[in-house]
Amino acid sequence: MQRTTELYISSVLDRKIINPKGQVIGKLWDVAIAPGDALPIVTGLLLKQGNRVYTVPWQRVLLFNPLVVSVAGTTTDYPVYEATSASILLRRDVLDKQIVDVNGAKVVRVNDVKLTPYKDLLCIFSVDIGFRGLLRRIGYERLWSLVQKDISQSEIGWQFVNPLEINAAALTLSMAREQMAEMHPADIAEIIANIPRDSVQSVLNSLDHETAGEAIHELEPELRTRVISLMDSEHASGILEEMPPDEAADVLGDLPEEKAQELLRLMDKEDAEEIQELMEHEEDTAGGLMNHEFVAISSDTTVGRALDEIKRQAEEIETIYYAYVLDVEERLVGIVSLRELLIGNPELPVSEIMIEQLKTVDVETEPEDILALLAKYNLIAVPVLDEEGKMAGVVTIDDVVELFLPYALKRRRHHS
Amino acid sequence: MKLNKKNILMFLAVLGPGIITANVDNDAGGITTYSVAGAQFGYSLLWTLIPITVALVVVQEMVARMGIVTGKTLADLIREQFGAKITFYLMISLLIADLGNTVAEFAGWAASMELFGVNKYIAVPIGSFLVWWLVVKGTYRVVEKIFLFSCTIFITYIISAFMAAPPWAQVLTETVKPTFDIKPSYLMMLIGVVGTTIAPWMQFYLQSAVVEKNLKVEDYKASRWDVIVGCLMTDVVAFFIIVACGATLFAHGIKINDAADAAKALEPLAGKYASVLFAIGLANASLFAASILPLATAYYVCEGMGWESGIDHDFKSAPQFMWLYTGLIAIGALIILIPNAPLIAIMLISQVVNGVMLPFVLIFMLLLINNKDLMGEYINTKTFNRIAWTTVIVMVVLTLALVGTSVV
Numbered sequence: 001m002q003r004t005t006e007l008y009i010s011s012v013l014d015r016k017i018i019n020p021k022g023q024v025i026g027k028l029w030d031v032a033i034a035p036g037d038a039l040p041i042v043t044g045l046l047l048k049q050g051n052r053v054y055t056v057p058w059q060r061v062l063l064f065n066p067l068v069v070s071v072a073g074t075t076t077d078y079p080v081y082e083a084t085s086a087s088i089l090l091r092r093d094v095l096d097k098q099i100v101d102v103n104g105a106k107v108v109r110v111n112d113v114k115l116t117p118y119k120d121l122l123c124i125f126s127v128d129i130g131f132r133g134l135l136r137r138i139g140y141e142r143l144w145s146l147v148q149k150d151i152s153q154s155e156i157g158w159q160f161v162n163p164l165e166i167n168a169a170a171l172t173l174s175m176a177r178e179q180m181a182e183m184h185p186a187d188i189a190e191i192i193a194n195i196p197r198d199s200v201q202s203v204l205n206s207l208d209h210e211t212a213g214e215a216i217h218e219l220e221p222e223l224r225t226r227v228i229s230l231m232d233s234e235h236a237s238g239i240l241e242e243m244p245p246d247e248a249a250d251v252l253g254d255l256p257e258e259k260a261q262e263l264l265r266l267m268d269k270e271d272a273e274e275i276q277e278l279m280e281h282e283e284d285t286a287g288g289l290m291n292h293e294f295v296a297i298s299s300d301t302t303v304g305r306a307l308d309e310i311k312r313q314a315e316e317i318e319t320i321y322y323a324y325v326l327d328v329e330e331r332l333v334g335i336v337s338l339r340e341l342l343i344g345n346p347e348l349p350v351s352e353i354m355i356e357q358l359k360t361v362d363v364e365t366e367p368e369d370i371l372a373l374l375a376k377y378n379l380i381a382v383p384v385l386d387e388e389g390k391m392a393g394v395v396t397i398d399d400v401v402e403l404f405l406p407y408a409l410k411r412r413r414h415h416s
Numbered sequence: 417m418k419l420n421k422k423n424i425l426m427f428l429a430v431l432g433p434g435i436i437t438a439n440v441d442n443d444a445g446g447i448t449t450y451s452v453a454g455a456q457f458g459y460s461l462l463w464t465l466i467p468i469t470v471a472l473v474v475v476q477e478m479v480a481r482m483g484i485v486t487g488k489t490l491a492d493l494i495r496e497q498f499g500a501k502i503t504f505y506l507m508i509s510l511l512i513a514d515l516g517n518t519v520a521e522f523a524g525w526a527a528s529m530e531l532f533g534v535n536k537y538i539a540v541p542i543g544s545f546l547v548w549w550l551v552v553k554g555t556y557r558v559v560e561k562i563f564l565f566s567c568t569i570f571i572t573y574i575i576s577a578f579m580a581a582p583p584w585a586q587v588l589t590e591t592v593k594p595t596f597d598i599k600p601s602y603l604m605m606l607i608g609v610v611g612t613t614i615a616p617w618m619q620f621y622l623q624s625a626v627v628e629k630n631l632k633v634e635d636y637k638a639s640r641w642d643v644i645v646g647c648l649m650t651d652v653v654a655f656f657i658i659v660a661c662g663a664t665l666f667a668h669g670i671k672i673n674d675a676a677d678a679a680k681a682l683e684p685l686a687g688k689y690a691s692v693l694f695a696i697g698l699a700n701a702s703l704f705a706a707s708i709l710p711l712a713t714a715y716y717v718c719e720g721m722g723w724e725s726g727i728d729h730d731f732k733s734a735p736q737f738m739w740l741y742t743g744l745i746a747i748g749a750l751i752i753l754i755p756n757a758p759l760i761a762i763m764l765i766s767q768v769v770n771g772v773m774l775p776f777v778l779i780f781m782l783l784l785i786n787n788k789d790l791m792g793e794y795i796n797t798k799t800f801n802r803i804a805w806t807t808v809i810v811m812v813v814l815t816l817a818l819v820g821t822s823v824v
């Protein structure tokens with residue numbers, strides 16, 4: 001016998017539950033679900049009679065459709081429901097809650113849930129986030145359809161849903177997790193800015209350290225500080241280690257001194273030292289904006305070897321568009337762009353093609369002057385020299401431009 | 417330390433949500449309601465300010481606590497706990513009440529501009545466009561500091577009240593000795609005073625502000641003080657507006673028919689400049705609230721209904737939000753442009769509607785804050801529950817009494 005059909009949860013909730021004799025034994029209070037093979041499955045119904053709630057296992061449900069919900073026996077046959085941390089309930093934990101639509105990369109609210117029969121089971125198939133679902137819930141779907149024939153409908157397949165409620169997190173499918181990690185960090189940052197504080201953890205936990213780090217760096221400084229202080233220190237330091245050192249220094253610089261020191265202690269010693277050095281510079285100078293990591297080569301290297309060198313270091317380094325030619329005392333003698341290396345004869349020594357008329361700034365240079373220089377010479381990055389004229393790092397254009405974005409644009413970027 | 421832009425902004429940033437909310441609370445509707453209360457009933461409504469302050473502190477503390485503990489806005493919580501249907505009807509009612517409030521803000525703007533001799537057909541379109549533009553163009557945050565600073569203008573009521581030399585003995589007696597009247601006009605005034613002080617939309621605004629600040633449970637104590645200080649500020653200003661109006665208008669039997677009458681309460685201090693001072697204060701309060709109120713409304717309605725919201729969106733990416741926001745301002749302004757619109761009455765009645773709505777919102781808040789799953793150990797204490805439920809009952813009884821006496 002076909003027990004059930006495809007249905008929306010809104011069409012059965014609060015419906016009277018009858019037994020085969022036609023007696024009303026209660027009403028449908030909630031639906032218990034659990035992770036299934038592919039999609040989450042319904043494991044039972046919660047039946048409310050008076051003040052008591054009973055659990056009816058799915059096997060004892062005889063009919064489950066918008067017209068009639070019937071179960072075997074009477075309430076005395078069923079155990080009283082007890083909330084445990086493991087239980088996931090559709091109304092309590094999914095309906096009306098916020099979820100991440102990983103396909104659309106945004107946070108939305110669940111208006112309705114569509115259930116689909118599969119073999120003998122009932123699966124959560126999709127969530128309705130559209131206007132039609134909302135009308136259905138409010139009870140005006142039919143009325144509205146008199147005015148508008150095709151009410152806009154928007155449903156997301158469960159495989160693209162990442163629930164934010166802690167209880168429902170177990171229902172996230174691996175496909176949604178993967179998609180989440182592949183989102184652009186700026187999109188993830190926007191999601192983080194839009195969800196309740198308690199859900200931030202669960203979103204960050206579903207990402208690898210590198211993606212999480214990039215997303216955190218995209219956050220507004222105030223929120224960034226909050227997010228870091230919410231995380232346990234182990235996790236936070238792990239993420240910071242994966243960030244480019246200048247960005248990590250940015251983040252740590254905004255934290256209370258104590259917390260920053262604690263995180264630095266937990267980090268890999270080498271990374272920590274580098275970040276600490278960056279943190280010592282005034283925030284709004286070349287020293288504060290720069291990144292210690294750059295491709296350094298010596299002048300007798302050939303073009304081919306230089307390219308290999310870039311390839312080897314590229315994983316660790318943020319900016320690979322320039323290779324910096326240093327002498328034995330780490331003084332900058334020339335710059336060669338990736339473009340020139342790509343089109344140059346691999347056998348030539350880089351000293352033949354490098355630019356010797358250097359445009360550099362020192363650690364104290366103000367952002368205005370750096371931007372002017374970058375704009376004037378159309379550069380992507382500019383080297384920073386320390387007091388002794390040694391090369392200390394590079395400032396990339398993105399870090400400088402950010403400081404000069406008009407207020408409205410910056411807000412749009414961070415999504416207030 | 418240099419006194420530069422950054423330092424000043426840093427200083428203003430520590431102003432908490434509670435204090436900002438308190439200043440928005442004294443909006444056009446608020447000033448008018450208190451003024452009329454003083455002019456019409458002298459000092460006899462002063463006693464209500466004590467229980468109102470207690471209720472205000474309790475209610476605002478509750479929303480701040482909910483925001484801190486759950487990290488969610490009031491609209492979020494209502495939707496998640498009570499479902500789409502209840503949320504929809506609540507949001508519709510609040511939307512109507514807030515449209516009334518928006519109209520009141522523009523009425524305040526129109527009235528203050530009339531004191532400067534500017535015709536409302538010029539002032540209102542300019543004012544509404546200004547408000548819309550400030551927010552949509554993102555310059556609002558900067559202007560907010562100016563609004564906030566300008567709120568200090570209400571200190572003039574305190575000075576004016578003292579200079580009017582009211583019979584202090586009587587003022588103090590009336591402040592602590594409750595009197596009551598069953599006249600519809602008195603009941604309406606009473607509901608209006610409660611409604612304007614504990615406005616429902618302010619509770620949504622405050623909780624959102626707390627959530628946006630990302631305050632944590634550790635910040636709870638500081639936030640509590642922020643709320644208490646804010647509430648006291650609101651009611652101290654209310655007290656002195658009533659006293660000033662009582663000493664100047666009620667004492668001479670002057671009824672407030674337009675803003676020029678209300679401005680007379682500042683004459684002991686400012687003499688012939690009273691109307692200028694009043695006009696500046698009212699204009700500032702009106703525009704301040706007119707910038708926040710439609711925006712806050714659009715935000716919480718969209719949060720509740722699950723629609724995209726945020727001022728960084730446009731009509732295409734967040735149509736409901738932008739239409740709600742724009743619509744509230746446009747309709748609010750248009751109503752004021754109706755010839756001979758009674759500005760004072762509009763401001764007054766909108767606050768009465770607030771008072772009538774208050775118990776409904778409070779019931780939802782009480783159900784939420786006593787939910788252990790949400791609040792854990794931070795559920796309401798017995799005392800808080802008693803005070804809040806008393807407020808609910810009192811407001812329902814007052815409303816029923818008003819309806820009853822008006823019909824009879």
